[in-house]
Amino acid sequence: MSRKQVKGEYIETDTGNKVARKAILIGTQHIMLGGKTVIQAEAMIRGDLARTAQVPSSSGAAPGSNTAVAIGRYCFLSKGCCLRPPGRIYKGSFTYLPLRLGDHVFIGEGTVVQAATVGSHVHIGQKVVVGEFAIIKDYVRVLDGSVIPANMVIPSFSIVAGQPARIVGEVPEGGHEAFELRELYKSVGNNPQPLPV
Amino acid sequence: MASSTGASLPHRALSSLRGTGGHAASQGTPGSPHTPTRPLSSALGSPSSSRADDDVVIIELGSRRMRIGFAGESAPKRTVSFSPEQQRRAGDFRAWEAGFEQDWRKRAAGKPCGADHELWQLDVRGQDLGLVADKLERELRDAFYKYLLIDSRPKKFTLVLPPTMPLPLLSTVLDTIFNQFQAPTVSLLSSPVMATMAAGTRSALIIDMGWHETTVTAVYEYREVQSWRTIRAGKLLVEETYDFLSQGIQGRPATARTERTENRSEKDAVSFEECEEVASRMLWCKRAAKEPDPETTEGLATVHEHEEIETTPPAEDQTPMAIPLKSCKPPKTLKIPFSELAEPCEAIFFETRLSPSCFDDHELPVHLLVYRALLQLPLDVRAICMSRIIFTGGCSNIIGLRGRIFDEVLLLAQERGWDPVRGKGVEQYKANPKLKRNGGRQAGDGPMPVIVQQASDGSEAEANTAPVRAAHLPQEPDLVEKLIRKESNYKPPAQGTLRAIDSLGAWCGASMTTQLKVPALATVDRELWLQHGVLGASRPSEVDVKSAQRQSMGPSGLMRGQASSQTNNWTLGVWGSV
Amino acid sequence: MSSSNKRQSVLPRMPAGPKAPVNFSSSITIADSALLAGKHTINIGSESVVHPRARLDSALGRITIGRRCVVHERTSLGAAPASAPASDPTILNTQGGVTIGDYATLEVGAVVEAGGTVVGEGCVVGIGCRIGSGAKLGKHCTLTPLSEIQPGEEVPDFTVVYSNGTRRLDRRGITELKHKAQARQIEVLKRLIPSNPTKFQ
C-alpha cells in the first residue's frame, strides 16, 4: 500500500468512484459501485458474504449475478462504517442476501448497515446500527446513535431516532434538497473542491 | 382460544362485510348494528352533515393530561401528557441525542418542579396564557394529524372540563379552538357529571384525585350540588416522593417527614420524571389501621379474603425492593423495604399523625374531606351519593388507595354516624337515658339519622326529604311508591349504604353523551365567541344564553335551545363560581 | 464495475512483537486478516468462526473462545480496559483475560475488555456493545446493539439489555433452536471465509 501513497489517498475510477486506499473491501467481485461514490478510509464492505442458497429473484436478487452489496450513484461511505449483507435461515439453510443502496445515500462514521434495501436520498448518521433486513425508503434521515431493529420498515420522509429506532418526525417539504450529495462528492478526493458557502 | 373462535362466528360475518376483520367492533363505532343510537342520531342530527356530526371531537382537558377522540368511541384516540420535550422548536431533535438523559439538571434549572409538565397552574396570576394556548394548539394539531387523522376542515368540538377551571383559562382554550381550528361550535361539559354518566348513574360522589387538587364533587341528577377541594393530590405526592428518594440516596432511612422537609435544599438529586415514574410504579397504600366491620357495606364483599394467603401482611413486609435510579449521580439502585413504599401515600393523603383539628381548609386529608362532604350534603342527596362513590384522576390508580380512602370514610361514618355535632355535649346527650331511643338510632344506623338543620339547605331536593324524615313515624302506605313499583322499568335505587362504583371515565361519558345528542351544559357558537369572546369569558352567562338561542334556530335546535337555556343557570354556576 | 474490485484489500499491519501463542481446534475458521496479539495463550474451540479484522489481544491474560462461537469483524477481545492508562495497560491490577462460552456470538465492533471478563454460553453481544473489564454475562444473555456493561457487573442468565440499559428476562426458551441456527450459519461461513489458521500458529 505504501508504494501508491504518492498518488494521493484516494483511487479515482473511470466511473468517478473515489475509493480510499485504506478502505477495506472484501470480496470485491461481489461489490457493485454505481459510480460517483465515495468510500472513505477504514470503511468496510463485506462482499465476501454473498448469497449461497439460490433464492427466487422475488427476494430482490438480480438474476444471474451474485452481488452481495450493490451501491448506487453519489453514495458517501464515511470513515469506519461497515456494510454487510444480512443473513437468515431460508428454507432450512442459512444464507446471506444482497444489500442494496440507492443513490445519494450518506452513511456516517462508525455506522453498521445490514439492511436489505436502502432507498435513495437517505442520510444515516454516525454510530448508527441498521439491523438485518431493515428496509429504508427514500428521503429518510436517521439521526446519530439510532439502532434500527431487524426487519423494520421506514417509510419515505421519516426522521427516525432512538434505541430501538422509531419515527420521531417528518422531513419537511423544504428539506429535500439537503439530501443531495453532489457537492459532498466534489469536496473529497485527491484534489477536493471546498464546499460552497 | 378455541372457545373464543367458535363464539366469534357472528363477529366474523360482521367483519367480512367490512373487508378486513373486526375493527368495526374494535373501535366501538356507532355503526355497530346492535346499537339503536344510529336511527336516533339521524333523527336528531342535521340531515346535511350527518357524517360531520359523527365526527364531533371530544377533548377532556386536565392540567397534565388531555384526552382526544371521536364521539361514540369507547376510548380516546390520543392521550397527551404535557412534557417539556413538546415545547421545543420545530426540527429540534436534541431529545434523541446521546447523553440527553444525563444533563436533565440544566433543563430543570430555574423552574418550579414539574412546571414544564403542566398545561396550566390553577393560579392564573402571572401565567402566560399565550403560552398555554401555544402548548394546547401544538398538541391538538399533533393529535389531529397523527392520531385522529383528520384534516383542517371545521369540526364540532366538545370540551370536558373540570369545574375548577379558571375562567381566563377557559377563554384561552376556547380562543384557541375557535381561532386555530375553525370550530363552528364548542360544547362544554363538566367532568364530574360525565364521570357520573359513564358509571351508568345519575348521581354520584366524584372523588377526583388529580394533579393540583383532589376535588370531591357531589352530583345529583346530573348536576353538581357542591364541590370540596384539598391540595393533597398528585403534585404533593411527587414532591413527597422526591424527598423520599433523596433520603434513600443519601442512605438515611425514610424518617418522619417533618425533619425531612428541612433539608430539601438541593433540588436536583433525582429528576422529576423519575420521581413521577417511581410514584406511579412502586408506591402503594396500606390498609386502614382498623378494619371496618364488613356487613355494613356492599362494595367491600371481597376485602378480607387475601389475608390468609399472604405470609406476612404487606404492611410489615421488610423485604427490600430494588428501584434503579438513573438520574441521580452516580446512578444507583435503591433498596427500599416494601412497607416503606407506602409511606408517601400515608403522609400525603391521610396524614394520620396529626389530629384532624390542625388542618387548614385547603389541606384536609382526603378521607376527612370525603366524610365532611357527605356530612354537609342534604340528607337524601347524601343517601343517594354515598352509595355511588366514584374515584377518578391519576392518583386513584395507586394500588390500594381507593380501598383505603373508602375504608377510612366507612370508619368515620361508623364511629361518628352522620351527626355534624361532636364533642362531650353530644356524648352526654346520647348517654342521657331519657333520649335513649333517639340516641341509639343516631349512633346506630348511620345512613338515615334525623338531621333537621341539614335539610334546610337541600335546595331542589327539599321536596323529597319529606317521606324520608317521616322515617321515624310508623310508615303509612304510599300510593305513589306502589305505583312506581308497578313500573316494568323500575328498580329500587341503591341508597343509604356506602358503596363505590366504577366509572368509565369522564371522556367516555362525554363520548356517549355527545353521540346520544344530549344537549351540552353550554354550547358556544363560533361567531358569537369571535364577537364578544373576551366579554363572554368574563360574563359567560350572556354568551351562552345567546348561543343557546342561536342554537335553537338550527336543526334539532329546539331541544338544545330549551335544554341549554334551562341548564344555563346552574351549568355556568360551575364555571361562574370560580 | 470499477477498478475497486481489481485492487486487493490491504492487509492490516501485524502488531509488533512476537506472535501470540495460540491453541486452535482443527475445525475452526479464522480469516486471514484477523489480528492476534499478546503474550498469553489464545484458545479457540471447535467450529468457531473468527471474521476478518477481529482483534484478539491476550496482553492482559489468556483468551478462551468456546465451541461454535462467531466472532464478527472488528470485534475486540481482551481490549485494554477503558479506565486503564493507555500508556501501559498491563499495570492495571485487573489481570486475567476473556472467556467466551460456547455458541456465543460477538457482533460487529463489539468490545470485550480484558480482566477476567466472561461471556456466558449462547450470549449474543450486539453490534458496538462494550463489556467492561471483569464483567460476567450469564448464559444466553442478549445485549442489543450499542449497549454497555459496566466493569465488574454480573448479569444473570437470560437477561436482555435493551434501550440504553433497560433490562428484562428472555422468556422465549428457544436456546436449542438458536444453537441449530448458529450451527447452520457456521456451515455457510466456513465456505465463505477463507480460513488460514496456520498463519497464526
Added chain:
Amino acid sequence: MASFTPYTYIQCPCHDTTTTTTTTSQSRPAEDAPSPTSPHSSDDDDDDHNFDPRAPRSNYSLYPLEYLLWCDVCHQIRCPRCVAEELVTIYCPNCLFEVASSSLKTEGNRCTRSCFQCPICIGPLAVQSLESAPEPSLLSADNANTATTPAGPWILSCSYCNWNSSEIGVKFDKPQGIFAQLQKLRHGEDSHSKHAVGGDTSPTKTDSVAATMKARFSAMRSFYSAQNAIANPSSGLGDYGFSSPGALSRIMSIYSGNNAGSHKQKSKGTMTREADSASEGFRALDLDDSSAVSQLRRDGWDSTVIGDQAKSQVEEGARFAEELWPIPYLLRTKRSKRCPVCRHIISKPESKVANTRFRMRLVANTTIPSISIKPFNPPPALLKPLQPVQYLLTFRNPLFDEVKVTLATPATTPGRFASRVTVLCPQFQMDPSTESGMYLVDDALKDDNKDIQGRRRRGTEGGTHQAEAGKIWERGHNWVTIVVEVVPASLSLEAPPALLRKEGEPEPDLSPLKEDEDVLEIPMFVRLEWEGDVSHDQMSTSTGKEKDAREKKELAYWCTIGIGRISQE
C-alpha cells in the same frame, strides 16, 4: 455540547405583528389576524420591536427555513401552523398498504393487517410460528407471507428486545389478520358481547377495566339509548336531568299519585332508571387491591409498566407488564397544504404511497435567502465572555431577480445576558440566482473558485484584511458574505454591567442558568426588496391581469441566528 453548529430559525409572520408586504393586503393568515402595517411603519418599529427568541412562546413560532412554505399568491411565508391541511393518502408505515379514507371511520386509525409494535420496546413485531425458531433473522420484513415456515400456533415476537406475545399468553391460529384475532382475544365478541364475555375471553388477563372497557361502553350506551327510547322519544336524553320538563313531570307523577293514573302513558314514558347490572355496563368498584399489592411485592420494579410503555398503549390502565398488549401501527398520512387565506394549494404530494414526488411544492427557500454562519477565524469551542468575535454571514439568493437586503438587529441581545451585536454591513444587494433551488454544477465550481480566491486573499493578508463597516466582505454570483461582530455577555450571575443593560429592564433575576441560556442568539430583522414578475393570480387586488409587468416586492420577517455557546467562567 462543546461542538455547536450555528443555526438559523425564522419566525413565521403569522405570529409576528410586523409582517409587511406590498403585493396584497390580505396576506395574513386567518388566525390572530395582525393588522397589516405599511413597510414604513414597520421600518421605524423594527428597532424598538424587540423580539426575544428566548421567550418560551418563541419556540412555537420559530422554524428552520426548510419547514417553511411559500404562498405565491399571497406572497407570504406559510408555516406549519398557518396552513390548512388535507389528507391525500392514508397508509400503514409498516406494510405500506394504502387505507381508504372511508374505512377510517369503521376501522380506526391503526393498521388492521398484521403490523404491530412491541409493547415493551416499541420495536416492530414479526409474526412467526411457535415451532420455528423465533430467531429474528428467520423472518423477512413482510412477515405476512412467510408461508414456508411451519404451521402455527403463531406468535408476535420482537427481534429487538426478544419479547413475544406468548408472554401474555397470546397465540394465534393463523398468521394473517392478526389484528382481528387479537381484537377477539382482547375484547371477546366485542360489541355484541356482554360484559362478562369481554372479561373471560382473555384468559391471561385479570378482568381489568382496560380489558372490558369497550364491552362495558357499548353495553352502557345501549342501556342509555334504551332508556332514551322508553322516555319521551322526542327529546334526546330528556330524562337524564338535562332538559327538565322530563324531570319535572317525573316528580309530578311521584307526588300527585292519583292523577298519575291518568297520565299512565306519560309517567311510564318518563320513568327511567339507572344502570345497575353488568349487562348495562354498570359495575361496582372492586376496592380490593391486595392481589395487586402482592404482585408488586413478588415481582417488584421490573414487573411494573414503564411510563412510556403505558403511554404508547392503545388503551389506558395497564399497571403490570403482562397487561401490555401489542400496539397496532398508527396509520400515517400524506397531506396537501393550502394557503389559509387564498386557498391556493402550496404543497401537494403524489397520492401513491411509494411515489415521493410532489405535484406542487412551494417552499420558502426558493424565495428567502439562506443564511449560513461561519466564524471569521477558527473559533474556540466556547465564546469568551466580553471578547469581540467576528462572524461571517453568507446570504444566498434563490430568486432570479436582484434582491436588496436590509438587516436590523437590536444593539444587545434580549434576555438576561445581553451580548452586544453589530452588523457591519446592514444593507446590500444580491445578484440573481441563475437557477432556482439547486444551481448548476459548473456554477457551483465557479463559486468554489471564487471562494478559493477569497480565502486565499484572506489567507495572505491574514489579520491585516479588516472587515470595515458598510463594506461587503465577499460576494459570489448569487451570494453575499457580510461580517457581524458580537461581544458575548458574561454569564456570571451577579447583575450585569449597567452599560450592557437596556433602560427600563427589570432587575435581573439571579436564578441559575436555564437551558440554552448560554447560547448566543441574535434576533435579526430581515427585509427583502426586489422587482419581480406580477404574481399571476386573480385575487391579487392591485396589479391584476397584465402579464410581464414588473412590480416592486417586499418581504420582511424576524429570524434568530444561533452563533455559539458562551463559556461559563
